[in-house]
Amino acid sequence: MFRELSSVYEAERALLEFCRPVTIEEEVDLDRSIGRVLSRDIISPIDLPSFDRAAMDGYAVRSAETVGGNPLSPAYLELGRQALPIRTGAPIPVGFDAVLMKEDSLMREDLVEAFAHVHPSRNVARAGEDVSIGSTVLSKGHRMRPADIALLGALGIIRFNVFRLPRVAIIPTGGELVPLDGASPLPGQAREVNGLMARLYVEMWGGEARLEGIVPDDPELIRSALEASAGCDLILLSGGTSIGDKDYAPGALDRLLYHGLLLTPGKPTAIGTFADRPVVCLPGYPVAALVALYLLVRPAVKRLAHLQGGTPTIKATLSRKIASRPGYTTFSRVSLDGGLAHPIMSTGAGILSSAAHADGFVLVPEDLEGLDAGGAVEVHLFE
Amino acid sequence: MFRELSSVYEAERALLEFCRPVTIEEEVDLDRSIGRVLSRDIISPIDLPSFDRAAMDGYAVRSAETVGGNPLSPAYLELGRQALPIRTGAPIPVGFDAVLMKEDSLMREDLVEAFAHVHPSRNVARAGEDVSIGSTVLSKGHRMRPADIALLGALGIIRFNVFRLPRVAIIPTGGELVPLDGASPLPGQAREVNGLMARLYVEMWGGEARLEGIVPDDPELIRSALEASAGCDLILLSGGTSIGDKDYAPGALDRLLYHGLLLTPGKPTAIGTFADRPVVCLPGYPVAALVALYLLVRPAVKRLAHLQGGTPTIKATLSRKIASRPGYTTFSRVSLDGGLAHPIMSTGAGILSSAAHADGFVLVPEDLEGLDAGGAVEVHLFE
Numbered sequence: 001m002f003r004e005l006s007s008v009y010e011a012e013r014a015l016l017e018f019c020r021p022v023t024i025e026e027e028v029d030l031d032r033s034i035g036r037v038l039s040r041d042i043i044s045p046i047d048l049p050s051f052d053r054a055a056m057d058g059y060a061v062r063s064a065e066t067v068g069g070n071p072l073s074p075a076y077l078e079l080g081r082q083a084l085p086i087r088t089g090a091p092i093p094v095g096f097d098a099v100l101m102k103e104d105s106l107m108r109e110d111l112v113e114a115f116a117h118v119h120p121s122r123n124v125a126r127a128g129e130d131v132s133i134g135s136t137v138l139s140k141g142h143r144m145r146p147a148d149i150a151l152l153g154a155l156g157i158i159r160f161n162v163f164r165l166p167r168v169a170i171i172p173t174g175g176e177l178v179p180l181d182g183a184s185p186l187p188g189q190a191r192e193v194n195g196l197m198a199r200l201y202v203e204m205w206g207g208e209a210r211l212e213g214i215v216p217d218d219p220e221l222i223r224s225a226l227e228a229s230a231g232c233d234l235i236l237l238s239g240g241t242s243i244g245d246k247d248y249a250p251g252a253l254d255r256l257l258y259h260g261l262l263l264t265p266g267k268p269t270a271i272g273t274f275a276d277r278p279v280v281c282l283p284g285y286p287v288a289a290l291v292a293l294y295l296l297v298r299p300a301v302k303r304l305a306h307l308q309g310g311t312p313t314i315k316a317t318l319s320r321k322i323a324s325r326p327g328y329t330t331f332s333r334v335s336l337d338g339g340l341a342h343p344i345m346s347t348g349a350g351i352l353s354s355a356a357h358a359d360g361f362v363l364v365p366e367d368l369e370g371l372d373a374g375g376a377v378e379v380h381l382f383e
Numbered sequence: 384m385f386r387e388l389s390s391v392y393e394a395e396r397a398l399l400e401f402c403r404p405v406t407i408e409e410e411v412d413l414d415r416s417i418g419r420v421l422s423r424d425i426i427s428p429i430d431l432p433s434f435d436r437a438a439m440d441g442y443a444v445r446s447a448e449t450v451g452g453n454p455l456s457p458a459y460l461e462l463g464r465q466a467l468p469i470r471t472g473a474p475i476p477v478g479f480d481a482v483l484m485k486e487d488s489l490m491r492e493d494l495v496e497a498f499a500h501v502h503p504s505r506n507v508a509r510a511g512e513d514v515s516i517g518s519t520v521l522s523k524g525h526r527m528r529p530a531d532i533a534l535l536g537a538l539g540i541i542r543f544n545v546f547r548l549p550r551v552a553i554i555p556t557g558g559e560l561v562p563l564d565g566a567s568p569l570p571g572q573a574r575e576v577n578g579l580m581a582r583l584y585v586e587m588w589g590g591e592a593r594l595e596g597i598v599p600d601d602p603e604l605i606r607s608a609l610e611a612s613a614g615c616d617l618i619l620l621s622g623g624t625s626i627g628d629k630d631y632a633p634g635a636l637d638r639l640l641y642h643g644l645l646l647t648p649g650k651p652t653a654i655g656t657f658a659d660r661p662v663v664c665l666p667g668y669p670v671a672a673l674v675a676l677y678l679l680v681r682p683a684v685k686r687l688a689h690l691q692g693g694t695p696t697i698k699a700t701l702s703r704k705i706a707s708r709p710g711y712t713t714f715s716r717v718s719l720d721g722g723l724a725h726p727i728m729s730t731g732a733g734i735l736s737s738a739a740h741a742d743g744f745v746l747v748p749e750d751l752e753g754l755d756a757g758g759a760v761e762v763h764l765f766e
Contacts (some may be wrong), residue, residue: 030563034583048736051570057627087627089559089667091570102627130734138739145765146583147673147738153563153576154669154735176472180413180536187434187474193536200417200529244440244470244485284472286537290530312695351513352537353431355530356521382528 002243002260005267007366008295008329011258015271015296018278019303022233024164030152033144035206036162037306042138044155047128052092056123059083059105059112060096063120074106074113083112092124099123131155141306165208166304169229170198173249174239174284175216194238194282194289201293204383206305207234217246226252230275233304236297239284242268249281262366264328266291286352291331294361294380311380314360316341322371324364333358334379341379358382385626385643388650390749391678391712394641398654398679401661402686405616407547413535416527418589419545420689425521427538430511435475439506442466442488442495443479446503457489457496466495475507482506514538524689548591549687552612553581556632557622557667558599577621577665577672584676587766589688590617600629609635613658616687619680622667624651632664645749647711649674669735674714677744677763694763697743699724705754707747715754716741717762724762741765 025039054060061083069075077083083100084093092099097120104116131137137155138148144162152160172195178185185191195211202209210232215225217240229235240249241259250259253272259281261269265288270281280296282289294311302308319340324330334341336359343362344354360379364371371377408422437443444466452458460466466483467476475482480503487499514520520538521531527545535543555578561568568574578594585592593615598608600623612618623632624642633642636655642664644652648671653664663679665672677694685691702723707713717724719742726745727737743764747754754760 031579031583034587049573050568053571057625087629088625089571089573131736137736146580146587147669147735147765149583150576150580150669151735151739153579154574156567156574158564181541184539185433188436188472190432190472191537191539193533196414196536197529197533200414200532204417204529242440242471246470286530286533352530352534353514353520356534382530 002267005260005262006258008261008263008266011261011269011271012296012299014257015278015280015300016303018273018276019234019300021306022163022166022304025161026164027159028162030149030158030160033149033160033162034146036144038138038140038142038144039161039163041136041140042152042157042160044131044133044135044137045157046155047133048131048154049125049127049129051127053125054086054088054090054092054099054123055125056099056101057088058086058102058123059100060086060093061098061100061114061118062096063098063118063122066098066100066114066116066118069114069117071115074115075117077112077114079107079110079112083114097121097124143307163306165206166234166301167232168202168207168209168234168236168301169232170195170202170209170211170236170238171215171222171225171229172212172238173215173217173222175246177214177239179214194284194286197286197289198236198238198282198293198297201297201383202301205298205301206307207301217248219248219252222248222252226274226279230277232277234297234300235274235277235279236282237279238282238289241270241281241283253279262328263291263295264325264330266295266331269296271296287355290355295331311383313378313380316377316379318343318362318371318373318375318377321373322362322364324368324370326369327366329366330364332362332364334362335359336379341377355382385650388643388645389641391644391646391649394644394652394654395679395682397640398661398663398683399686401656401659402617402683404689405546405549405687408544409547410542411545413532413541413543416532416543416545417529419527421521421523421525421527422544422546424519424523425535425540425543427514427516427518427520428540429538430516431514431537432508432510432512434510436508437469437471437473437475437482437506438508439482439484440471441469441485441506442483443469443476444481444483444497444501445479446481446501446505449481449483449497449499449501452497452500454498457498458500460495460497462490462493462495466497480504480507526690546689548589549616549684550593550614551585551590551617551619551684552593552595552615553578553585553619553621554595554598554605554608554612555621556598556600556605558629560597560622562597577667577669580669580672581619581621581665581676581680584680584766585684588681588684589690590684600631602631602635605631605635609657609662613660615660617680617683618657618660618662619665620662621665621672624653624664624666626651636662636664645711646674646678647708647713649678649714652679654679670738673738678714694766696761696763699760699762701726701745701754701756701758701760704756705745705747707751707753709752710749712749713747715745715747717745718742719762724760738765
C-alpha cells in the first residue's frame with residue numbers, strides 16, 4: 001500500500017518547479033518554423049512597403065491638378081504627363097503624390113477625365129506604413145503561425161533564432177513487454193504501446209520525444225537508462241510504478257517527491273528527479289498513463305517549451321450521473337453528442353477502448369462524491 | 384468595378400458543393416497515422432486481454448477456498464498449492480479463478496493468510512474484457528489520436544487503411560513577385576509569401592499542399608498551370624483576382640461561379656471550377672488572402688479531408704467599437720487580454736503586421752453597421 005497519497009495538483013506544482021523553460025537557442029529556416037517559439041525579438045531590417053506604392057488601380061497624379069474634379073464636371077489631365085496608368089502595388093513615379101482610382105476616371109484618347117479631387121497621398125501606401133525599419137515585428141516568446149511566417153518572409157527574414165524544443169526521454173520498463181512491431185505476444189506478455197502514446201502526445205504538445213528501447217524490471221538497468229537520458233529536459237519512466245515486488249521505477253530516482261496520488265485512474269503515478277531533471281513515472285495501465293500524461297506531462301512539456309494554454313474545453317450537460325471516489329480527483333471519459341456529455345462506463349484503468357470511444361474527459365474534484373445527471377460540466381477535449 | 388457582389392456564405396455553399404470528400408484509400412503505418420481518417424471500420428483480430436489475467440498484485444487463488452476469510456479471522460492457504468504469487472497483468476494459472484490482493488494477505492512461511500473472501504473472477508481481467516475478437520474497435524471516419532494508436536498497437540494492428548489526404552495545389556501568380564529565397568526585390572517587386580502562408584494553413588487543416596512556382600500575369604501560362612494541377616482535389620490561384628488589366632486569374636477558370644464578395648477585407652476573392660475541380664482565387668493582398676483562407680479554403684479542405692469543426696472560439700468583451708461597412712461581412716482582427724478583445728486598427732488589407740499582432744478575429748455580420756464597445760463577441764482564434 002502507498003504510505004501517503006497526495007493531491008495531483010500538489011504533485012503538479014512540485015513537478016513544474018523542476019521544469020524550467022528551455023533557454024538554449026537554435027536557428028530555424030522560415031518555412032520550417034511553424035509552432036516554434038522566438039528566443040529574441042525580431043526587428044525589421046527594412047521598411048514595408050519599401051517604397052510609396054499604389055493602393056488602387058488607376059492613374060498616378062499630382063493631387064493639386066485634380067482640384068475641382070467632381071462627377072458632374074471632371075478635371076482634365078494629359079495622359080503620360082499629368083496622369084500615368086498605375087497598378088496596385090506599383091511604385092508611385094517621382095513627382096506624383098496620389099492615385100486617381102480607375103472608377104473615378106475616364107480616358108478619352110490622350111486625356112484622362114478625373115471625376116474626383118484626390119488629396120495628397122490618396123490611395124498611396126507609404127513606405128514603412130505596414131512595418132517601419134528598426135521596429136519590433138514579433139516579440140520574444142511569440143509562437144509562429146502561418147501569418148507570422150508570411151510577414152517575416154515579406155521582410156526577407158528567412159532564418160532566425162528560436163528556443164530549442166524540450167527533449168523528453170521516454171523509457172518503457174517491464175519484463176512482460178514486447179516491441180510493437182515484433183512477434184505476437186505470448187500469454188503473460190503485452191505489446192509496448194504506452195511509450196508510443198507518450199511520444200505522440202509529447203510531440204503534439206511541443207516537445208521532441210526520444211522513445212528508448214524496453215528496459216526489463218531490473219533496478220540497475222533502469223538506472224542506466226536514466227543516466228543515458230540525463231541530458232534531456234524531462235524523463236518519463238513508463239511502468240513499474242506500483243508497489244509490487246518488481247516495481248523498481250520510483251526507487252530508481254535520485255529523489256522521489258510524490259508516489260501515490262489521490263487520482264483515479266492514475267493512483268500509482270510518481271514524480272521526482274534524476275540528475276536534477278524532472279521525472280514522471282507513468283502507470284503501466286494505459287488509461288492511467290493517459291490520465292498522468294494529461295494532468296502532469298502536458299503542463300510540464302508546455303512549460304519547458306514556453307507555451308501556454310490548457311486543454312481546449314467545451315461546456316456540456318451531463319446525460320448520466322458520474323460516480324466518483326471522495327477524496328480522489330476522478331478522470332471520467334465522456335463522449336459528446338450535441339450539447340450532451342455521456343459518461344463512458346468502464347470497469348478499469350486497463351480499458352483502453354474506453355478512451356478510444358471518448359471525445360474528452362471531465363474532472364470530478366476531490367471534494368465531491370460524483371456529478372449529477374443534468375448538471376453543467378466542462379469537457380476537456382482529447383487532442 | 385465588380386458587376387455584382389455576393390455574400391461570402393453563398394459563395395462558401397457553392398464551393399463546398401464541388402468539394403467531395405476524398406474516397407481514395409491508402410495504407411498507413413500505425414506510428415505515422417496521427418490525424419489520419421479511417422476509410423474502413425477496424426475489427427479486432429484478437430481478444431484483449433487475450434487471456435484471463437491478474438488485475439492486481441497478490442495471489443492467484445480458488446475463490447471457494449477463501450470463504451470465511453475476514454480481517455479478524457483469516458482463511459489459511461497453502462503457498463504454492465492454494466495460493467500462487469501473481470503480478471498485475473500475468474495470466475491466471477489453470478485451475479485458479481480469482482486474485483487475492485496483496486493488501487488483504489499476509490505470508491507466513493509456507494502459509495498465506497487471506498483476510499478477505501474473494502468472489503469468483505475477483506481482480507481478474509477476463510479475456511476479451513477490453514476488446515472482444517470480431518468487434519468494431521474504431522469506425523470509418525474516425526480521426527486517429529495518440530490513445531487510438533495505442534489501442535490499435537495493443538491489438539497488433541500496425542498497418543491499416545485511411546483516406547488519402549486531399550491534394551491542394553497552390554499557384555502564385557503575378558509578374559511583380561520574386562521567390563522568397565532569392566535576391567532582394569527591386570522597387571515594384573515583392574516577395575511571394577501568400578503561397579507559403581496558404582501551404583502552411585492547408586497542411587494544418589488536413590490537406591497535402593503542393594506549392595507551385597510563380598506564374599507571370601499571362602492568361603496562357605495561368606491556364607497551363609491550372610491544367611498541370613487538374614489532378615488535385617482543390618486549386619488555389621493566388622493573386623490577379625481584381626479587375627485590373629492584368630488580373631487574369633478568374634478569367635482562366637472553366638466556370639466562374641462568384642467573383643467579388645461582400646467581404647472586407649477580401650472583396651476580390653473569386654470561386655469557380657477548372658476541369659471540374661473547385662478553385663479559389665485568393666486576393667493578392669496578404670490580409671485579404673488570410674480572410675479568404677479562413678472563410679473559404681478552411682471549410683473546403685476540412686470537407687475534402689472528412690473532418691469537422693470550425694475554428695476554435697472563445698467569448699470575450701469588446702474593449703472598443705468595431706466600425707464596419709453595412710452589407711459586408713467584416714473580418715476584424717483582435718488581440719486578447721484576459722476577457723477583453725481589443726480590435727486592431729489598421730488602414731488596409733495589405734497590413735500583414737496587424738494579423739501577426741492578432742490572437743484571432745471577430746466577424747461582423749452583413750446586416751450590422753459595427754459592434755459596440757462592451758458587447759459580448761465570439762473570437763475565432765488564429766491557428
